[in-house]
Amino acid sequence: MKKITTILFLLIVLALNSCLQDSDKNSAVSKGTLAIEFSHYVGSKELKLTATPSDSFPYTTSLGQKFNVSLFGYYVTQVALKGSQGNLWEDRVHTSVKADSVSGIYQVLETDSKSKSLSFSDVAPGSYDTLILTIGIPESIVSEGAQGGILDVAKGAWFWNWNSGYIGMAIEGQAENSPFVAKPGLPDKAFQLHIGGWKDVTPPEGEVKKLSNNVRTLRLPIGRTITVSADHTPELHIVMDLLKILNGSEADFTTLYQLHSPAAGTKLADQFGKAFVVDHVH
């Protein structure tokens, strides 16, 4: 009888244990912390926002067009670290209508210095040499329907309602040769470049695939191998150069000054991979 009770006890412990392991695989391993800091540049100059309307155009594109920037930001999600041994740590992305359950989705805004520092406290210890991140909100998130928290449309999320989806990156300001004429809320010479579009979905019968997906997953070399451990918190410093996007796409403010749909945003989104660089590690 005693023997059987012992067996019963052991079996239950085993079952419970496997159950627990299943729900939280790495609970026994201590986690490391990673910090990511974003700095925004326009060529060699650090980005400084201009309150518009303004006569000041501090930046110049390779086409010789002078401009200022009044708003700049983008969504970052699916942050991951990859090591040369194939080891991978992925930030937990969780979408929910419950604002307090949303995780792994960030909006970096030039106006909000706190948003430019991301901190991840559950990084699997190890050595890594590549940072992976996604600019924009991908299909896996938008296809879930209504969202809370950072993606709540009533709380200022950058959302296109007629062609449903989120604006991945927004660059706004004035350009000296933008032909835009003032409207309520927007000054003369305004430009608004909203890069959105995620639809890469299987089209209905009789339709060919033809929608623009401007969400970009970037694999950024860190430049050296970093070690994350319980007592070592590397800080990756990312420099993002706006001019690389504008010059790389040959953006011409005389024709491209109101961008509010996916197709024309593709050539800008194609530059994200060059615009974001891991500059150094602290």
Added chain:
Amino acid sequence: MSIKSKILLGLSLVLSSCLTNQEQRSPKKGPPLQNIPYYFPPITYTYENNPYTEDGFELGKKLFFDPILSSDSTISCASCHKQALAFADSPHHRVSVGVNDSLGTRNAPPLTNLIFYPSFMIDGGIHHLDLVPINAITSKFEMNESMSRVILKLQRNKKYPFLFKKAFNRDTITSPYLLYALSQYLGRLISSNSPYDAYLLGNQNALSENQKMGMQLFQTHCSMCHQGPLFSNFSFRNNGLDTIFKDEGRQRITELVSDRGKFRVPSLRNIAVTAPYMHDGRFFSLEEVLLHYRQGVKKSSTLDSILQTGGTLGIRITAEESKLIINFLHGLTDTLFLQNPKLGP
């Protein structure tokens, strides 16, 4: 109970609690509805995120009929989506009237069987039912309200905070829950009890002899696009209404000239009560619609190939055949749905 069976019971309890736990983490997409005919397509709505509850449905219904969603509290969803008309607008409204008597640009569509749709709006621009009402609420031609102000108004209202708490167990109202509630109501607008359905389910007398002849003609001439149990394959087509397009249609979403003037093939369920027809409501009767397909199809670069076979424009049917087809289309009117008190205010 033997010791052996005690062991088994204990183990199975432990294991089953483990399994339930996992199921809760990744709930399966399952039909939340009873009595959907077997021949209906699979549900596309993400019920796993927003499980159906009676409280959620009732809240969604209250919101649907409440002008609080509009900027001046004059227009509700139901103002332009009337149950007796399969949730389409009045026959004399080519386009609907929003706040400040402003006119929209497109005909208000009926709202039925939405949880089976692959995309929404006649240009297919919206990919998820939850996100559809944002357009009506924020359009300056419709409710002309901001999402943040709607939430504020609901939060300050005497009844809504309690109703949201009851439906979703949240203390504060946020926009996704407003959208969830509306989806729960909209999701139940299922029309599957027309005479045609009764016929499909075996009642030979549900359709008249004329309607059965009309059905044959419909299958020959119309079902390439108006396909399946919802009478749409949800593709985007130019059906020859214009040569110059005031509304670019699907091109607005794909930004391709080859999609100019294309609109989604509409479902034809309850079509006899959802006049006027076409994206701009230009035809007031089914007779006009059929006449268009017989004689009115106009050539343009994106005109559908089906409407210009053998070098002739339109569909080759006689006036007599048109009548029979219209007769059949009347067999798609689901009176139970139009009068279902559970869907009303």
